[in-house]
Amino acid sequence: SLRRLQIPGRSVLVLPLPLVSPLIKAPENNFPLPNPPDIAPLPHPSKLSRAREASALLDPPFAWTFDPPRISHHFGFIGHLWRQLGIGLAGMRLHGDVSDDEEEGAVMDPALLSSSSPPAGAAAAAASRLVVGYALTKKKVKSFLQPKLLLLARKKGISFIPIDETRPLSEQGPFDIILHKKTSKEWQRFLEDYHEVHPEVTVLDPPNAIEHLNNRQSMLEEVADLNLSSFYEEVCTPRQLVIMKDPSSIPTAVAMAGLTLPLVAKPLVVDGTSKSHELSLAYDEASLPMLDPPLVLQEFVNHGGILFKVYIIGEAIQVVRRFSLPDVNTYDLLNNVGIYRLPRVSCAAASADHADLDPRIAELPPRPLLEKLGRELRGRLGLRLFNIDMIRELGANDRYYIIDINYFPGYGKMPGYEHIFTDFLQSLGQNKYQRCLSGG
Numbered sequence: 001s002l003r004r005l006q007i008p009g010r011s012v013l014v015l016p017l018p019l020v021s022p023l024i025k026a027p028e029n030n031f032p033l034p035n036p037p038d039i040a041p042l043p044h045p046s047k048l049s050r051a052r053e054a055s056a057l058l059d060p061p062f063a064w065t066f067d068p069p070r071i072s073h074h075f076g077f078i079g080h081l082w083r084q085l086g087i088g089l090a091g092m093r094l095h096g097d098v099s100d101d102e103e104e105g106a107v108m109d110p111a112l113l114s115s116s117s118p119p120a121g122a123a124a125a126a127a128s129r130l131v132v133g134y135a136l137t138k139k140k141v142k143s144f145l146q147p148k149l150l151l152l153a154r155k156k157g158i159s160f161i162p163i164d165e166t167r168p169l170s171e172q173g174p175f176d177i178i179l180h181k182k183t184s185k186e187w188q189r190f191l192e193d194y195h196e197v198h199p200e201v202t203v204l205d206p207p208n209a210i211e212h213l214n215n216r217q218s219m220l221e222e223v224a225d226l227n228l229s230s231f232y233e234e235v236c237t238p239r240q241l242v243i244m245k246d247p248s249s250i251p252t253a254v255a256m257a258g259l260t261l262p263l264v265a266k267p268l269v270v271d272g273t274s275k276s277h278e279l280s281l282a283y284d285e286a287s288l289p290m291l292d293p294p295l296v297l298q299e300f301v302n303h304g305g306i307l308f309k310v311y312i313i314g315e316a317i318q319v320v321r322r323f324s325l326p327d328v329n330t331y332d333l334l335n336n337v338g339i340y341r342l343p344r345v346s347c348a349a350a351s352a353d354h355a356d357l358d359p360r361i362a363e364l365p366p367r368p369l370l371e372k373l374g375r376e377l378r379g380r381l382g383l384r385l386f387n388i389d390m391i392r393e394l395g396a397n398d399r400y401y402i403i404d405i406n407y408f409p410g411y412g413k414m415p416g417y418e419h420i421f422t423d424f425l426q427s428l429g430q431n432k433y434q435r436c437l438s439g440g
């Protein structure tokens, strides 16, 4: 027999012990089960490897332990049970790649874990030490607000609350931090107006600073001004040219700028749509008028097919290797004509960290260089959440090119992001608290 207890704001499921005991052992606390947000994020059967991880993050008195072989045997039933009770698993896609424009589809609702729908939401937020409002696309919610992040955040007293962009911000919250990645002018104004009235709220990050990265010309300007080159290494950007209109003028513009083929053509504006990530490679001059401005034309730099993705979260820096485009050799250049659409290769979740690579290609950029780069760019860009895509020129072991900087990148693919991100949020909360104490 199955019962559902009604407690204001939450619904507690009471299961008979014999039914659940083969599945779950709750060492110190038997029944009723802890509050539903703790139950709801139980992993989907296909994500069983995550069960131990999830259990490890729950509060100690409710530290569920799972028995994977048995639980998989019983999961069909449990899934059915959840469905009957309306506790959906909402198809958690943990690392799935989805298109940029995808707005439909199942989203793991953070409310299950924290706090979106009142009154349970209000209660959870009230109990939290740090309230983070977020305005993100559905795609970003899927990739970023993964159960492992939400569970750890909850444990650390951080709750995530979705912002309703159709309602005044001052009627929502109160927030300690606002996390956002929305590019519309309307949203920017909305947020700026709110921040003027509520300077105590930390906005990650200021819209005008983010705007700098939404244009591939201004994006790399700060790098070009950095002058990070030392006796040991050189950091630069590929030579590039901006074409605003008139495709027929491209061959002349390219010749005048002295750019060498092949050229990577990138849409000038990066606005979060998949179109703005549609890149192509132009092999010959005659094909250049087929390109579609406004765009940036960048010299292709051979780099051994490996890219370094440097993630920045406040002062934390993490670098991973990703597969990138293969090198273009003289034979390719002589035998190819036309414009080739490039696959979005280095965005794939597959990491090149464990691939069998030539050590000269695989070697990560030196840590002191990355730290200096991160520090400088953080200051110059006025941003705390971004990533830098770097390549190392083949045959010139110490020359690095920065080819792209993204605001609020796909942190969900960064190993251990849940720890680094929640630590970062906590550090912001502590700074704020200290400022309050000192009357600042």
Ligand SMILES: Nc1ncnc2c1ncn2[C@@H]1O[C@H](COP(=O)(O)OP(=O)(O)OP(=O)(O)O)[C@@H](O)[C@H]1O
Pocket: 238, 264, 266, 270, 276, 277, 278, 279, 298, 299, 300, 301, 302, 307, 323, 324, 325, 342, 344, 345, 346, 347, 389, 391, 403, 404, 406
């Ligand atoms: N100048 C270049 N030389 C060699 N390869 C390049 C160059 N520019 C881009 N690439 C390759 O193309 C990929 C995509 O380029 P870039 O990062 O500029 O585009 P994006 O659409 O902003 O990518 P992302 O999806 O990472 O945001 C890079 O990861 C790299 O593999």
Ligand SMILES: O=P(O)(O)O[C@H]1[C@H](O)[C@@H](O)[C@H](OP(=O)(O)O)[C@@H](OP(=O)(O)O)[C@H]1O
Pocket: 100, 139, 140, 143, 144, 181, 272, 309, 346, 347, 348, 387, 406, 408, 409, 410, 411, 412, 413
């Ligand atoms: O995972 P990496 O290699 O860091 O690539 C990211 C892109 O650089 C970002 O631009 C994507 O975010 P947006 O789709 O919000 O622009 C971001 O989307 P995601 O957060 O949905 O994964 C990623 O595609």
